[in-house]
Amino acid sequence: MRDLNDLHLFVAVVANGGFSAAARELRIPKSRISRRIAALEEDLGVRLVERSTRRFKVTDVGLDVFGHARAAISETEAINEAVARLKAEPQGLVRVSCPLDSERLLASALPALLERYPKLRVQFIVTNRRVDIIEEGIDIAVRVRERLDTDADLQMKQLGHSLQLLVASPAFVAQWGTPQRPQDIPAFPTLSHGDRPGPDRWSLINAAGEEVTIAHEPRVSSSAFPVLREAAIAGTGIALLPDATCAEALSDGRLVTILPEWTSRRGIVHLVFTSRRGLLPSVRTMLDFLAEALDTKGAAWAQLGQ
Numbered sequence: 523m524r525d526l527n528d529l530h531l532f533v534a535v536v537a538n539g540g541f542s543a544a545a546r547e548l549r550i551p552k553s554r555i556s557r558r559i560a561a562l563e564e565d566l567g568v569r570l571v572e573r574s575t576r577r578f579k580v581t582d583v584g585l586d587v588f589g590h591a592r593a594a595i596s597e598t599e600a601i602n603e604a605v606a607r608l609k610a611e612p613q614g615l616v617r618v619s620c621p622l623d624s625e626r627l628l629a630s631a632l633p634a635l636l637e638r639y640p641k642l643r644v645q646f647i648v649t650n651r652r653v654d655i656i657e658e659g660i661d662i663a664v665r666v667r668e669r670l671d672t673d674a675d676l677q678m679k680q681l682g683h684s685l686q687l688l689v690a691s692p693a694f695v696a697q698w699g700t701p702q703r704p705q706d707i708p709a710f711p712t713l714s715h716g717d718r719p720g721p722d723r724w725s726l727i728n729a730a731g732e733e734v735t736i737a738h739e740p741r742v743s744s745s746a747f748p749v750l751r752e753a754a755i756a757g758t759g760i761a762l763l764p765d766a767t768c769a770e771a772l773s774d775g776r777l778v779t780i781l782p783e784w785t786s787r788r789g790i791v792h793l794v795f796t797s798r799r800g801l802l803p804s805v806r807t808m809l810d811f812l813a814e815a816l817d818t819k820g821a822a823w824a825q826l827g828q
Contacts, residue, residue, distance in 0.1 A: 528562040529591040540578040612807040613641030619653045620664040631815045666789040679793040686786035689777040693757040711759035713750045714740035726784040
């Protein structure tokens with residue numbers, strides 16, 4: 523089929539009973555309509571109308587084409603109306619992937635967003651694993667990495683930075699004391715992020731740019747930072763936790779920093795999505811919401827390397 527517009531002209535000709543009436547209805551030259559209908563007939567290889575100076579008649583095949591063309595135009599109009607509705611107001615489902623324990627940073631702000639946009643629905647996929655946003659149908663992924671993604675198919679919005687801090691409870695410090703340098707850490711009970719058995723390694727850096735890698739055998743390991751935070755608060759060991767995960771406990775004194783001059787490398791907090799062009803209002807609204815919620819929290823997201 524050459525052009526859906528030609529079908530639209532043909533339907534107008536048949537519905538109005540001729541070329542002249544269709545030209546008046548559509549307010550375009552009769553000669554143009556005649557040329558387009560002739561091109562449609564040539565493309566289809568059939569005669570749609572019999573026309574002369576006195577007579578206009580739709581052929582049998584023309585009547586069949588008219589019925590199908592009218593249905594196709596009706597469906598096209600329905601598609602355009604549906605798209606227009608989607609463009610007019612944020613609505614429908616938006617799927618957001620975020621690391622474990624970071625979802626709590628969004629929880630307090632989310633109800634206001636949903637109240638403002640009653641047709642908007644949100645699904646949070648909370649996981650530490652790296653998600654494939656295209657294969658898994660994710661609209662936006664929250665990620666924290668030392669380097670930004672370089673996938674040409676993905677767009678990114680950088681939001682801030684995050685650090686991991688060495689922390690322990692005051693009770694732990696009273697019982698065990700504190701390491702004087704990173705190399706002393708293996709002599710203390712540790713709590714480590716991971717899901718594999720055996721020793722773990724912490725890479726630390728100070729303000730002078732010095733880096734050390736500490737190998738240690740954790741007393742407790744878990745892929746969930748909240749588990750490690752609660753174990754640290756209970757005095758079980760020293761943990762290396764994202765600032766977002768331990769900020770509240772540090773503020774109220776349940777945790778204290780250990781070797782505060784040593785932290786992880788800074789992670790870049792960013793949002794990943796498929797394209798800036800043609801974004802539905804629902805996805806654009808969620809991008810703005812995530813950026814604002816993160817800024818409100820002082821750019822403190824979990825560094826989970828999704």
